[in-house]
Amino acid sequence: MASSTAGATERRGIPGAQFVEDVETYLTQSGLDVNSALSFLQERLQQYRVVEMKLLAQQRDLQSKKGTGEALIADFEIAEGIYSRASIDESDSVCLWLGANVMLEYSCEEATALLQKNLENAKASLEVLIADLQFLRDQVTITQVTVARIYNWDVHQRRLRQATGAAKDP
Template sequence: MQVKNPRGIPQAPFIADVEDYLGLNKDVETALREIQGALAKYRYMEQNLAQRRKGLEDKVPDIKKTLSMVEFLQERREGKEKAPDADGDDLDDDLDDSAEDEKKPLRTTFELNDTLYAEAEIEDTDTVYLWLGANVMLSYKLPEAIALLRSKLEAAEASLKTVIEDLEFIREQITVMEVNTARVYNWDVKRRRELREKEALEGKKE
């Protein structure tokens, strides 16, 4: 039974005894073709996983930045809702500046293209629009957006961890198959040399 990792990637068998591996009916060229075929499959999986890893490593920071911004908007909105009434007698002077900051419009810059930015004033809102991929954008209330982004961040980080584990596993299997290739090739070179020496010795006896 072939051993596999948790994602079903097969473990490469190490050829400890080349002669036993070749058996009676398998020639060296056939064995080397089989090993090279398996090696090509591992390298193909490695390439795909490396691309996926790069995509996730780009995606995770983007989700974190979006989540941080939405959390900031939520905290700012909660601060406004909890701010004391300016006409009340219990207004604390120490909180006056922060309360005024909460009431000020939020100004920021947004990207128009790679080198051009524009300044904008963000109105107080309880809704944000999130890109979900495939040219799909949906509106969410701030708490819902935060929950969604946290879920997506957790899933992306878990996927990245899995991809890294699979990449390490596949690279180990590639090393094993490269060693197998060398062992079979060297065994064949040694066998051919011994055969030539035997034939030369028998020729001298004749």
């Protein structure tokens, strides 16, 4: 019986977890003792948690950028500390901030096309993030199961040693 399933894959830099079927073979092949294996797996779990937090933050940022679908109402500063609210009427052109203090004026059609393209890219990024999160959660689960299997195997081995030691004593 193999010690682990082959093909622990990687997805966008997230290392795949290895499911351990036979703990003893796994420990022998990896050259680790129980404590070292458990330490390694706990460290891997921490790495997964850090990556999960980063991916969730990216997902939250992308989802927060979704439009509300309400009419455009803008607050603008008239003078220092004095603001006014305005409802924006339709016009033939719009100005879009492109970043780095760059603003360009587009026709409504061009702006719509650009924003639609950006929306599609954001949706694609969100889908990739969701897939990455699912992959990561699978790796966390596999690693947690492996930790439990190694720990239980170690407890079983200790009990066997105690039982054989107790049988030899009388």
